Amino acid sequence: MPEPEMLERAEGVNLYTKDGKKIIDVISSWWVNLHGHSHPYIANAIAEQANTLEHVIFAGFTHEPAIRLAERLLEILPDNQSKIFFSDNGSTATEVAIKMAFQYFHNQGEERKKIIAIDGSYHGDTFGAMSVGDRGPFTTPFDPYLFQVEFIDFPDKGKEEEVWNQFKTLIDGGDVASFIFEPLVQGASGMRVYSAELLDRMIAYAQQQDVICIADEVMTGFGRLGTLFAADQLHHKPDIICLSKGLTGGVLPMGVTSCTDKIQEAYRTNDLMKTFFHGHSFTGNPMICASANASLDLLLAEECEVNRRRINERHLAFQQQINGHSMVRNCRVLGTILAFDINTEKDTSYFNEARHHLYPYFISKGLLLRPLGNVIYLIPPYIISDSDLDYVYATIMEFLNSY
Ligand SMILES: Cc1ncc(COP(=O)(O)O)c(C=O)c1O
Numbered sequence: 264m265p266e267p268e269m270l271e272r273a274e275g276v277n278l279y280t281k282d283g284k285k286i287i288d289v290i291s292s293w294w295v296n297l298h299g300h301s302h303p304y305i306a307n308a309i310a311e312q313a314n315t316l317e318h319v320i321f322a323g324f325t326h327e328p329a330i331r332l333a334e335r336l337l338e339i340l341p342d343n344q345s346k347i348f349f350s351d352n353g354s355t356a357t358e359v360a361i362k363m364a365f366q367y368f369h370n371q372g373e374e375r376k377k378i379i380a381i382d383g384s385y386h387g388d389t390f391g392a393m394s395v396g397d398r399g400p401f402t403t404p405f406d407p408y409l410f411q412v413e414f415i416d417f418p419d420k421g422k423e424e425e426v427w428n429q430f431k432t433l434i435d436g437g438d439v440a441s442f443i444f445e446p447l448v449q450g451a452s453g454m455r456v457y458s459a460e461l462l463d464r465m466i467a468y469a470q471q472q473d474v475i476c477i478a479d480e481v482m483t484g485f486g487r488l489g490t491l492f493a494a495d496q497l498h499h500k501p502d503i504i505c506l507s508k509g510l511t512g513g514v515l516p517m518g519v520t521s522c523t524d525k526i527q528e529a530y531r532t533n534d535l536m537k538t539f540f541h542g543h544s545f546t547g548n549p550m551i552c553a554s555a556n557a558s559l560d561l562l563l564a565e566e567c568e569v570n571r572r573r574i575n576e577r578h579l580a581f582q583q584q585i586n587g588h589s590m591v592r593n594c595r596v597l598g599t600i601l602a603f604d605i606n607t608e609k610d611t612s613y614f615n616e617a618r619h620h621l622y623p624y625f626i627s628k629g630l631l632l633r634p635l636g637n638v639i640y641l642i643p644p645y646i647i648s649d650s651d652l653d654y655v656y657a658t659i660m661e662f663l664n665s666y
Pocket residue numbers: 352353354355357385386387388445450451479480481482507508
């Protein structure tokens with residue numbers, strides 16, 4: 264691996280290295296940044312909060328930034344969501360969701376042991392999150408310690424009925440506590456898009472059997488797919504939603520797990536043993552809440568919606584341009600995400616290790632693109648300009664035409 268670049272500062276979509284290079288952050292620094300780097304509105308909100316109440320134990324105390332954030336999230340989340348639980352990042356948001364679902368049954372005197380997940384999924388790096396994620400090189404050292412999960416196949420186009428049958432058989436078999444999924448698109452496994460109709464059908468069927476449906480919207484939340492949440496594109500709403508990444512505008516780490524009143528009801532008791540015992544030292548940190556509140560101001564402004572639509576239209580036009588190119592397979596656009604597979608069959612010796620070649624190539628052109636295997640994807644901050652997008656598309660085209 265090449266040495267890491269030494270960065271000096273970042274502004275808007277640009278990262279500036281110590282030796283004077285400018286790099287456009289086309290992947291929003293691992294999909295977190297929504298409004299550009301070092302955004303003055305968010306920076307000021309954090310600074311103001313730092314000078315007022317920087318941190319306090321979030322047990323026995325609460326504060327305005329946390330209350331405001333929870334209220335505002337519930338306003339924009341699907342209507343069935345009624346409670347917000349704070350944690351630290353995406354992994355803990357999913358960890359909390361898994362625990363919340365198991366304990367929902369435990370508190371009612373029922374022990375359900377199974378979780379259903381989808382092949383290829385990624386939900387984070389803590390043990391619960393790893394357990395419900397795809398097993399591979401990153402989990403190998405821990406595989407003996409991960410709990411058992413029922414994996415269904417990824418519903419590739421044309422395979423929906425087969426996957427539906429796998430799912431239905433598992434649900435009909437009983438003992439299923441929850442079904443966890445990245446809605447509409449799996450991020451880490453290569454921006455793999457799947458059918459909203461199938462997911463809707465699975466959620467509806469699972470909910471009929473009181474199986475808790477957990478949407479991991481850590482990547483898809485906050486406008487990435489066009490709508491504010493992927494769940495907005497579904498008729499049947501998940502019981503639990505996990506959020507992080509763009510929650511704070513991608514500036515500070517925070518996780519949120521929201522749930523329905525039905526789930527909360529199982530915890531509403533004076534029995535201490537039915538408490539949801541999960542907390543972190545920095546839960547509900549006021550500066551992080553201030554960052555999230557400022558990010559929501561920017562996200563909900565009309566300008567941001569216009570930008571998201573503009574990026575989507577530009578992506579769709581570029582998709583037309585590269586569709587049919589001999590180096591491109593399966594170009595997909597969903598909201599502000601564009602992804603395609605490099606046709607590795609064309610030159611296997613070079614592209615077998617595609618990522619290792621593509622990453623330095625694009626860095627040398629001033630673009631931060633971090634391919635997943637042979638998948639090139641764009642997921643830019645919403646403020647990216649048309650001229651920067653022109654440069655990104657032209658550089659990709661130049662690369663494709665050079666082979
Ligand atoms: C869908 C999804 N869930 C969970 C996570 C884990 O988030 P974090 O890296 O903040 O722990 C990620 C990170 O990429 C993700 O894409």
